[in-house]
Amino acid sequence: MSQKKIHPSALKENDGIEQPEIISAQVVATIQQFRRKQPTAQELIDGILKGDKTALSRSITLIESTNPEHLDKANEVINACLPFANKSIRIGITGVPGVGKSTFIEAFGSYLTSIGKKVAVLAVDPSSSISHGSILGDKTRMEELVKDPNAYIRPSASGDSLGGVARKTRESIILCEACGFDTIIIETVGVGQSETAVHSMVDFFLLLKIAGAGDELQGIKRGIMEMADAIVINKADGDNIAKAKLAKTEFNRALHLFPAKTSGWIPKVTTCSAFEKQGIDSIWEIISGYFQLVQSNGYFEQKRREQNQYWMLETINESLKVNFYHHPEIEKLLEENKKAVQNNEISPFAAAQLLLKQYFK
Numbered sequence: 183m184s185q186k187k188i189h190p191s192a193l194k195e196n197d198g199i200e201q202p203e204i205i206s207a208q209v210v211a212t213i214q215q216f217r218r219k220q221p222t223a224q225e226l227i228d229g230i231l232k233g234d235k236t237a238l239s240r241s242i243t244l245i246e247s248t249n250p251e252h253l254d255k256a257n258e259v260i261n262a263c264l265p266f267a268n269k270s271i272r273i274g275i276t277g278v279p280g281v282g283k284s285t286f287i288e289a290f291g292s293y294l295t296s297i298g299k300k301v302a303v304l305a306v307d308p309s310s311s312i313s314h315g316s317i318l319g320d321k322t323r324m325e326e327l328v329k330d331p332n333a334y335i336r337p338s339a340s341g342d343s344l345g346g347v348a349r350k351t352r353e354s355i356i357l358c359e360a361c362g363f364d365t366i367i368i369e370t371v372g373v374g375q376s377e378t379a380v381h382s383m384v385d386f387f388l389l390l391k392i393a394g395a396g397d398e399l400q401g402i403k404r405g406i407m408e409m410a411d412a413i414v415i416n417k418a419d420g421d422n423i424a425k426a427k428l429a430k431t432e433f434n435r436a437l438h439l440f441p442a443k444t445s446g447w448i449p450k451v452t453t454c455s456a457f458e459k460q461g462i463d464s465i466w467e468i469i470s471g472y473f474q475l476v477q478s479n480g481y482f483e484q485k486r487r488e489q490n491q492y493w494m495l496e497t498i499n500e501s502l503k504v505n506f507y508h509h510p511e512i513e514k515l516l517e518e519n520k521k522a523v524q525n526n527e528i529s530p531f532a533a534a535q536l537l538l539k540q541y542f543k
């Protein structure tokens with residue numbers, strides 16, 4: 183090594199060297215641009231239509247926001263995306279916690295991208311705003327899909343009402359479709375009324391079950407059986423295979439007792455192992471068969487039109503409710519009347535009429 187003379191001070195500066203301006207106008211502009219937290223609606227729209235997932239996520243965040251300013255911007259983005267939406271198929275998946283929904287979506291979603299589909303997964307989980315639990319659980323069970331460039335996963339929207347969460351999900355579907363996703367999967371937990379909400383935003387409804395001790399039909403809500411276009415008995419692996427086959431027979435028999443569907447579709451029952459990725463392709467075959475049928479007999483279009491109408495009315499109901507209960511004057515009056523009703527000073531109906539009259543004044 184050559185012997186270099188070390189300077190007495192590291193801070194020494196040579197004369198005659200001009201330092202550049204520390205604050206350059208150009209850098210400032212770049213930083214400001216960067217800090218401008220929210221991109222414009224037009225930037226978001228352009229991003230979505232180009233298939234940019236970051237723009238999609240940011241727009242969904244706007245939809246989920248409760249800030250009224252964000253609402254206007256979100257509506258602008260949704261309206262611009264609408265002409266590009268509707269070109270996908272929407273599949274709802276429900277089942278009790280632990281049945282294997284997340285594992286199934288990982289296997290099914292990966293299968294779909296392997297045959298060239300672009301898959302978006304959204305969740306309607308009214309309980310997640312309280313527990314925050316499902317988000318982490320889902321993402322770890324969807325490791326492969328999360329990394330897949332042809333997949334997009336959005337954890338549950340949070341909200342203080344199912345109606346609110348459902349509206350946000352429905353609007354998110356439109357954005358996902360405009361972003362180029364052709365297969366939308368909506369997951370919901372089999373609790374409360376969320377299946378009904380999801381059923382009213384999808385084309386195909388899949389119920390995931392596991393084989394039990396031969397009493398599969400016990401405790402299953404009739405409404406859910408009626409909604410299902412397919413019942414899939416998951417965890418048909420290892421010692422479970424025989425039980426799963428038995429359950430399949432039992433469900434098939436039960437489904438025959440239900441009236442025929444207006445779609446003309448006869449619901450199918452099958453088994454799979456999401457874990458071992460067995461039977462996934464035959465589920466896709468069933469779903470494809472369904473779409474062939476309803477797209478040729480006009481039911482697909484009819485159902486979408488009915489759903490649009492339903493969602494307009496639902497949005498009005500929801501907005502009225504939120505607006506009513508958050509109205510400062512009503513909030514106060516409501517508290518007073520709750521007490522009065524409890525003390526039998528006024529009848530519940532008279533109190534309700536009084537509040538509504540005041541609101542619509």
Ligand SMILES: Nc1nc2c(ncn2[C@@H]2O[C@H](COP(=O)(O)OP(=O)(O)O)[C@@H](O)[C@H]2O)c(=O)[nH]1
Nearest residue numbers: 278279280281282283284285416417455456457
């Ligand atoms: N043996 C077996 N276990 C499964 C299968 N699918 C899911 N599981 C397991 O069941 C548990 C719950 O799965 P998860 O996907 O989180 O269910 P979710 O609550 O419905 O989303 C996990 O421990 C999974 O590994 C399967 O096909 N076979």
Ligand SMILES: [Mg+2]
Nearest residue numbers: 283284319320
């Ligand atoms: Mg899950």
